[in-house]
Amino acid sequence: MSGSQPATGQERLGEGRTRWRRSALMFVPCTLAVGALGVALAEGALAASFAVSGTAFKVSASEVTAQGVSSFPSSVGGSADDAEPVLLAAVKSGTVSDVCVSLKQKVPLLGEIAMLVRSGADKPLAGTDLVVNADALTGAGGKVTGVEAGRDASTLTGAPGVRGPAGVFGVQAATAVARDVRSTAYSANGGTLTLEKLEIEFSRTGEQCF
Secondary structure, X not given: OOOOOOOOHHHHHHHOHHHHHHHHHHHOOOXXXXXXXXXXXXXXXXXXXXXXXXOOEEEEEEEEEEEEEEEEEEEEOOOOOOOEEEEEEEEEEEEEEEEEEEEEEEEOOOEEEEEEEEEOOOOOEEEEEEEEEEEEEEOOEEEEEXXXXXXXXXXXXXXXXXXXXXXXXXXXXXXXXXEEEEEEEEEEEEOEEEOOOEEEEEEOOOOOOO
16 A cells, blocks of 8 residues: 555564464474574584574475474564564474475675585484574474464473463473474574584585575
8 A cells, every 4th residue: 555654573573463374383393494404504413593684595405303392473584574474393302314405695706506405314412492484384284292383472482491472372282203304494593403413515506405
Protein backbone atom coordinates (compact mmCIF):
# COMPACT_ATOMS: atom_id res chain seq x y z
CA MET A 1 0.00 0.00 0.00
CA SER A 2 1.35 3.43 -0.94
CA GLY A 3 2.77 5.35 2.00
CA SER A 4 2.83 2.38 4.35
CA GLN A 5 5.77 1.96 6.70
CA PRO A 6 8.18 -1.02 6.47
CA ALA A 7 7.30 -3.85 8.82
CA THR A 8 9.55 -4.24 11.81
CA GLY A 9 11.25 -7.55 12.64
CA GLN A 10 8.73 -8.20 15.39
CA GLU A 11 5.77 -7.48 13.06
CA ARG A 12 7.16 -9.86 10.45
CA LEU A 13 7.47 -12.55 13.07
CA GLY A 14 3.89 -11.94 14.13
CA GLU A 15 2.66 -12.34 10.58
CA GLY A 16 4.50 -15.65 10.28
CA ARG A 17 3.58 -17.07 13.67
CA THR A 18 1.13 -19.62 12.26
CA ARG A 19 3.80 -20.92 9.87
CA TRP A 20 6.30 -21.18 12.73
CA ARG A 21 3.84 -23.20 14.79
CA ARG A 22 3.46 -25.70 11.97
CA SER A 23 7.19 -25.98 11.31
CA ALA A 24 8.72 -25.72 14.78
CA LEU A 25 8.43 -29.39 15.63
CA MET A 26 10.10 -30.35 12.37
CA PHE A 27 13.06 -28.06 13.12
CA VAL A 28 13.69 -29.44 16.59
CA PRO A 29 15.55 -32.68 15.74
CA CYS A 30 17.53 -31.17 12.87
CA THR A 31 19.16 -28.01 14.14
CA LEU A 32 22.11 -29.83 15.70
CA ALA A 33 23.43 -30.58 12.21
CA VAL A 34 23.55 -26.88 11.40
CA GLY A 35 25.19 -25.94 14.69
CA ALA A 36 27.76 -28.71 14.70
CA LEU A 37 29.11 -28.05 11.23
CA GLY A 38 29.06 -24.31 11.68
CA VAL A 39 31.24 -24.80 14.73
CA ALA A 40 33.53 -27.22 12.90
CA LEU A 41 33.93 -24.80 10.03
CA ALA A 42 34.86 -21.97 12.36
CA GLU A 43 37.19 -23.53 14.88
CA GLY A 44 37.82 -27.21 14.15
CA ALA A 45 36.44 -28.78 17.32
CA LEU A 46 37.37 -26.09 19.83
CA ALA A 47 35.14 -23.77 21.81
CA ALA A 48 33.64 -21.79 18.96
CA SER A 49 31.50 -19.03 17.56
CA PHE A 50 30.56 -18.88 13.88
CA ALA A 51 28.56 -16.26 12.02
CA VAL A 52 28.49 -15.21 8.36
CA SER A 53 27.20 -11.65 8.11
CA GLY A 54 24.24 -11.66 5.76
CA THR A 55 25.28 -14.94 4.15
CA ALA A 56 23.36 -18.18 4.52
CA PHE A 57 25.16 -21.52 4.51
CA LYS A 58 23.82 -24.96 3.64
CA VAL A 59 24.10 -28.07 5.80
CA SER A 60 23.21 -31.69 5.13
CA ALA A 61 23.55 -34.79 7.34
CA SER A 62 22.49 -38.43 7.13
CA GLU A 63 21.42 -38.59 10.79
CA VAL A 64 21.11 -36.18 13.70
CA THR A 65 20.47 -37.02 17.36
CA ALA A 66 19.86 -34.49 20.13
CA GLN A 67 19.21 -34.41 23.87
CA GLY A 68 17.71 -31.33 25.47
CA VAL A 69 16.30 -29.03 22.76
CA SER A 70 14.74 -25.55 23.00
CA SER A 71 13.54 -23.45 20.04
CA PHE A 72 11.53 -20.35 19.23
CA PRO A 73 11.08 -17.92 16.30
CA SER A 74 13.56 -15.05 16.14
CA SER A 75 15.20 -12.82 13.53
CA VAL A 76 18.63 -12.00 12.12
CA GLY A 77 19.79 -8.77 10.51
CA GLY A 78 21.21 -5.44 11.51
CA SER A 79 17.97 -3.45 11.20
CA ALA A 80 14.23 -3.77 10.64
CA ASP A 81 14.73 -3.22 6.92
CA ASP A 82 16.94 -6.28 6.42
CA ALA A 83 15.62 -8.52 9.22
CA GLU A 84 14.91 -12.13 8.24
CA PRO A 85 12.75 -14.58 10.24
CA VAL A 86 14.61 -17.62 11.58
CA LEU A 87 14.10 -20.34 14.12
CA LEU A 88 16.58 -20.10 16.98
CA ALA A 89 17.26 -23.56 18.35
CA ALA A 90 19.55 -24.71 21.12
CA VAL A 91 20.76 -28.26 21.81
CA LYS A 92 22.28 -29.42 25.09
CA SER A 93 24.13 -32.36 23.46
CA GLY A 94 23.94 -34.59 20.42
CA THR A 95 25.63 -36.22 17.43
CA VAL A 96 25.73 -35.70 13.65
CA SER A 97 26.63 -38.32 11.03
CA ASP A 98 28.01 -37.81 7.50
CA VAL A 99 27.64 -34.05 7.50
CA CYS A 100 28.45 -31.40 4.89
CA VAL A 101 28.40 -27.60 5.17
CA SER A 102 28.87 -25.21 2.26
CA LEU A 103 28.68 -21.51 1.46
CA LYS A 104 29.44 -19.13 -1.39
CA GLN A 105 31.56 -16.08 -0.74
CA LYS A 106 33.29 -13.40 -2.80
CA VAL A 107 37.03 -13.07 -2.12
CA PRO A 108 39.57 -10.57 -3.50
CA LEU A 109 41.19 -11.49 -6.85
CA LEU A 110 39.23 -14.75 -7.17
CA GLY A 111 35.65 -13.53 -7.21
CA GLU A 112 32.94 -15.88 -5.96
CA ILE A 113 34.06 -19.26 -4.67
CA ALA A 114 32.34 -22.11 -2.84
CA MET A 115 33.70 -23.65 0.35
CA LEU A 116 32.69 -27.15 1.42
CA VAL A 117 33.43 -28.83 4.76
CA ARG A 118 32.75 -32.52 5.35
CA SER A 119 33.04 -34.68 8.47
CA GLY A 120 31.39 -37.52 10.37
CA ALA A 121 31.38 -40.12 7.58
CA ASP A 122 33.35 -42.66 9.62
CA LYS A 123 32.35 -41.63 13.14
CA PRO A 124 29.59 -39.17 14.18
CA LEU A 125 30.53 -35.73 15.45
CA ALA A 126 29.57 -35.10 19.08
CA GLY A 127 28.63 -31.61 20.27
CA THR A 128 27.40 -29.79 23.37
CA ASP A 129 25.72 -26.42 24.02
CA LEU A 130 24.97 -25.54 20.39
CA VAL A 131 22.78 -22.63 19.25
CA VAL A 132 21.74 -22.01 15.63
CA ASN A 133 19.55 -19.67 13.57
CA ALA A 134 18.00 -21.52 10.60
CA ASP A 135 15.33 -20.55 8.07
CA ALA A 136 14.82 -23.62 5.85
CA LEU A 137 14.75 -27.36 6.46
CA THR A 138 13.83 -30.69 4.91
CA GLY A 139 14.17 -34.18 6.36
CA ALA A 140 13.16 -37.77 5.66
CA GLY A 141 11.61 -38.36 9.08
CA GLY A 142 12.57 -39.10 12.64
CA LYS A 143 11.35 -39.23 16.23
CA VAL A 144 10.94 -36.65 18.99
CA THR A 145 10.17 -37.47 22.64
CA GLY A 146 9.09 -35.33 25.57
CA VAL A 147 7.71 -32.59 23.32
CA GLU A 148 6.22 -29.42 24.80
CA ALA A 149 4.85 -27.28 21.95
CA GLY A 150 3.33 -23.86 22.58
CA ARG A 151 5.26 -23.22 25.78
CA ASP A 152 6.13 -19.57 26.45
CA ALA A 153 9.66 -19.08 25.10
CA SER A 154 10.74 -17.23 28.25
CA THR A 155 10.18 -20.43 30.31
CA LEU A 156 12.05 -22.94 28.12
CA THR A 157 14.37 -25.33 29.98
CA GLY A 158 15.34 -27.93 27.34
CA ALA A 159 18.74 -26.37 26.66
CA PRO A 160 20.12 -24.73 29.81
CA GLY A 161 20.45 -20.95 29.67
CA VAL A 162 18.58 -20.47 26.37
CA ARG A 163 15.23 -18.67 26.58
CA GLY A 164 13.26 -16.34 24.32
CA PRO A 165 11.10 -13.26 24.82
CA ALA A 166 7.95 -13.54 26.92
CA GLY A 167 4.84 -14.28 24.89
CA VAL A 168 6.68 -15.92 21.97
CA PHE A 169 5.69 -19.44 20.87
CA GLY A 170 8.30 -21.96 22.07
CA VAL A 171 9.00 -25.66 21.64
CA GLN A 172 11.21 -27.96 23.65
CA ALA A 173 11.92 -31.70 23.61
CA ALA A 174 13.79 -34.24 25.70
CA THR A 175 15.29 -36.19 22.76
CA ALA A 176 15.16 -36.09 18.97
CA VAL A 177 16.39 -38.10 15.97
CA ALA A 178 16.19 -37.04 12.31
CA ARG A 179 17.41 -38.59 9.04
CA ASP A 180 18.53 -37.14 5.69
CA VAL A 181 18.54 -33.56 6.91
CA ARG A 182 19.00 -30.52 4.66
CA SER A 183 18.98 -27.05 6.15
CA THR A 184 19.91 -23.43 5.45
CA ALA A 185 21.20 -21.32 8.34
CA TYR A 186 22.64 -17.88 9.08
CA SER A 187 24.68 -18.47 12.22
CA ALA A 188 25.77 -21.09 14.72
CA ASN A 189 27.43 -20.85 18.12
CA GLY A 190 28.66 -23.70 20.24
CA GLY A 191 30.44 -24.88 23.34
CA THR A 192 32.44 -27.94 22.30
CA LEU A 193 32.52 -30.16 19.22
CA THR A 194 34.49 -33.42 18.97
CA LEU A 195 35.42 -34.91 15.60
CA GLU A 196 38.10 -37.22 14.22
CA LYS A 197 38.34 -36.06 10.60
CA LEU A 198 37.65 -32.80 8.79
CA GLU A 199 37.86 -32.18 5.03
CA ILE A 200 37.80 -28.64 3.58
CA GLU A 201 37.51 -27.95 -0.15
CA PHE A 202 37.38 -24.74 -2.21
CA SER A 203 35.81 -24.58 -5.65
CA ARG A 204 35.15 -22.03 -8.39
CA THR A 205 32.41 -24.18 -9.91
CA GLY A 206 29.84 -23.28 -7.24
CA GLU A 207 29.42 -26.84 -5.92
CA GLN A 208 27.49 -27.02 -2.66
CA CYS A 209 26.15 -29.72 -0.35
CA PHE A 210 22.78 -29.66 -2.17
